[in-house]
Amino acid sequence: MRTTSANQFDNAILNLQRRQEQLTESQNQLTSGKRVSIASDDPVAAAQAERALSAIARNTANQRGLEASRSAMSLSESALGEAVEMVQQARETLIAAGNGSYSEVERKALVNKLKDIRGQLLSAANRADGGGGYLFGGQGSSNTPPFIDTPNGVSFLGQGGETQASSADNLSLTLDGGRIWLQAKSGNGIFETSHQGSNSGNAWVTSGSVTQPAELPYPAATGDTPLSYSIVFTDTGSGIVYDVLEDGAAIVSGEPYNNGKSITIEGRGMEVTVNGNPADGDTFDITQSNNNLSIFDALDAAMATLSQPGASAAATQQAVNTGLTRVDSVLSNLQAARSAAGESLNRMDNLEGRNSNLKLSAEAALSQAQDLDMVNAISKFKTMSTGYDAALQSYAMVQKLSLFQYLS
């Protein structure tokens, strides 16, 4: 094809400019380290990078949620740990109080110790989370501490349940204080024994045990009122016998009483032991166990009896016995809550590992999508700069060629 001079120069210049543009682009990529700096560089990669970036931001946010839960759970766990320790102390104190040789003054000292423990437990239950909330605040409480001490005992001023953290993995920011501190199972967990206040003998009843789980009347079916049992003692003159009443109707009658021998309630799978010497008309009750045992009420009741002036040995023994049963129940409730918190902490360690793996893979995806393959880019840049160099040289050589050079 015929070439024309102006066009030849124009095209040479255009080509040089094009090469220079490519070279600059390649240099930009090399200096920024990014293959995609605007969407049109690679629309698919740009969209991928956008999603990966969002995943990273989200992961960071989730991690903050997890940290909040972790901080709440580890504070709760240690508060519950302290509580378990204190309740164990209370247990030891109660056992000591049961020592028949103790004088009233000595028992008073033990009561004071129990009072002190109760105060510490209340402060543990009301522990703040450091951010204006309470560890055992449930699903919100008014701004005062969730547990307040009233003349009728300690009550929980919050909504039950747990405040959920922002995580798909069911993490909590608070624990259900009411359930942990005020709702242990009463009695032995199945049924609860008690003595009537009007009892005049010096007998006390144990917490009892289950002999035949299949025969138990508890828990009562939905809607039914649970059955209650009474053991009523009668002094026949020739000996002490007892009747067992089921909702007032006798199912056992006139059985002779032996001190310390267990009383089995036939056909109901329960067994209790009455110790001491019951007087005529003394009655011991068996009712269904409830989820309403407050650690504070348990200590209050024990303290009230122990600090009564001139309390009988039987009353003391009954108080200690009942107190121990309750403390054990509370203890297992606290320990269950503590191990749940510990388990939750354990789970969070795994979650954190999973979170950081997800983040890592999102970061890898981001880098994969938008970062430059340096080796490839450098070699491309080299090729381009060599090409540009050659173009410049050929331009310099060709532009010298003109017929006019040879005419004189």
Added chain:
Amino acid sequence: MATNLFAVGTRALSVNSAMLDSVSNNISNANTEGYSRQEVKLATESSLETGSGFIGRGVRIATIDRANDPYLTREANQTASSAAADATRLAKLRMIESALPLGQSGIGYAAGAMLNAFVDIANQPQDLSARLVMLSQAEELAARTRAASDELNRTQAGIVSDLQGAVGQVNALAKQLADTNAKILAVNGTGHAPNDLLDQRDLLVKKLNELVQVSTINASDGTASVFVGGGQKLVLGSKAETLTLTRDEFDPSMARLAISGPGYTIALNENMLKGGSIGGLLQVQNNDLGEAKNLLGQMTTALAWSVNQQQSLGIDLSSPAQAGSPIFSVGEPQVLASVKNVSPPDILPLNLTVVDARYLQASDYSLVADADNPGQYIVTRLSDGQVNTLVDGDTFDGLQLNITNSIDNADKFLLRPVGNAASQMMRVLDKPSGIAAASPFTAVTQAANTGTASVESLTIKESADIGLPPSNGDAISIVFTSATGDFELQSPPGSAIDTGTWQAGKPIVYNGFELKLNGVPQMGDAITIEQTAYPMSNNGNALAILALRDADLVGREHLASGAETPGNTITNAYSQVIGQIGVSVQSAKTTANISSSLAQNANDLLVSKQGVNLDEEAARLIQYQQSYQASAKILQIAQRVFDTMLTIGN
């Protein structure tokens, strides 16, 4: 005899001199734009008839030709026109692309950050600083959205002002072309082509083509007529019409083109206006820009609406607690009346309200009254041409049509549900305590429960019937009546208002709330839904807003078949907007590359025909110089011959 020699020599001398002039003219104009190489065409002078035959009388100049090829010229003009259109479109698309930045400076990132800020609110609902952080993230999102929208609006304004400039140039060129036509007409009849005028006219046509694609038809009188936009005359002979810029009949910010002459104005059909920078600008204005605005608006409205909606379902920290007031406001759906409508333009007879922003589509709609069925309106979705026939109060694509006045059958309206949304995206909530982080209801598992069921989440999903519990203030007890998950909703306790069967993973739904459980409930277990007693420490609604990160908020669609297309999450929606615009730019880049190399090839072909090659001219220079010297020799010989004759006489 010698007289003839003189005559032949003189003629040869002047012809060769003219040829040297022509070569030097070529050399001088080697770099002149639009110059075609000129060539002197020679012919033999008519010979002298003598008894002994015809004696040649030398050479004469037949004419001066210019190297030219009408086919190649047209080809070069048309490809240059397409190349100019594509290059202009690419430049404008790059501006649109830069309005929607990637990564941490992007809108998608800001939207994610705004939603993620609810994590900290959920962690510490009573902490005002976490709420302040969320408000500033919301402000950032609103600001970025407005900035993007402003950038798009500036691009539109830039397109209009570029069009104005281009139209001015077209008119100036058309005027020059008409003048050139007049000059050409004046020398028509001399029998010789006015080469320089023709070059000038070709150059004008080429420049016109770079602005807008035109077609030319040569008349027998030597003039060329120029037509634009599929047959509208721009230049006829020595008369030029005026290309004018008018406003769009619906949207005054958009420009339209018309041809006007004395006493008339004809709107140009823009589908026929292809090529040139005007074609490129119109294409961006009519397609790309509107699409980008609608995509941005769709995403913005859907997000703002969803956040506001969930916010309104929660309660804030005021005392007594109030339902949350909106966090964002966006531009309302627009109804644009045609300026040609017969009804008064200041009162719009209809309006649109957003019913569910998740179903909004990124499109404008046209609306006309159905002439055959009074009270019915034909609404056409412009993105895909889907037609809906609606009556007052009907809903379509998340919108409700409200007709407030009668509409003339001849009137036309343009409905723009989301195009204007982003420009007015504002954060309207100022008080940190106004964030409704708390859920109005709380689910509490009962202490006596024997199963392992615990509350995973209680979310208020939609506005409830305030006459039914729990919204009427009564608590609901969910009591499980079998070991297989059958439950009764009781309110007050003991009287069943609803029943159902719970399955693992499936929520219990009633009157706007959705309760999800973990674990397994046992027979007799109960969960109560009661009023939230302490909004200060409740984070239920913050968690629900947080869940919007995974919700399909954008672009759901009810299909005609009754099926429903799910929408996109906000992150995916923004990535798709970016991807879509990125693909447009990328393909525009490819198109521009192809059309510019086609234009270059066509131009190379044309120039190879008509351009000047200096080496060739140098060779010709020598050739003609030698001819000139030879001609001079003829004269010298003639003189000698004459002298010889004179000597004979002595």
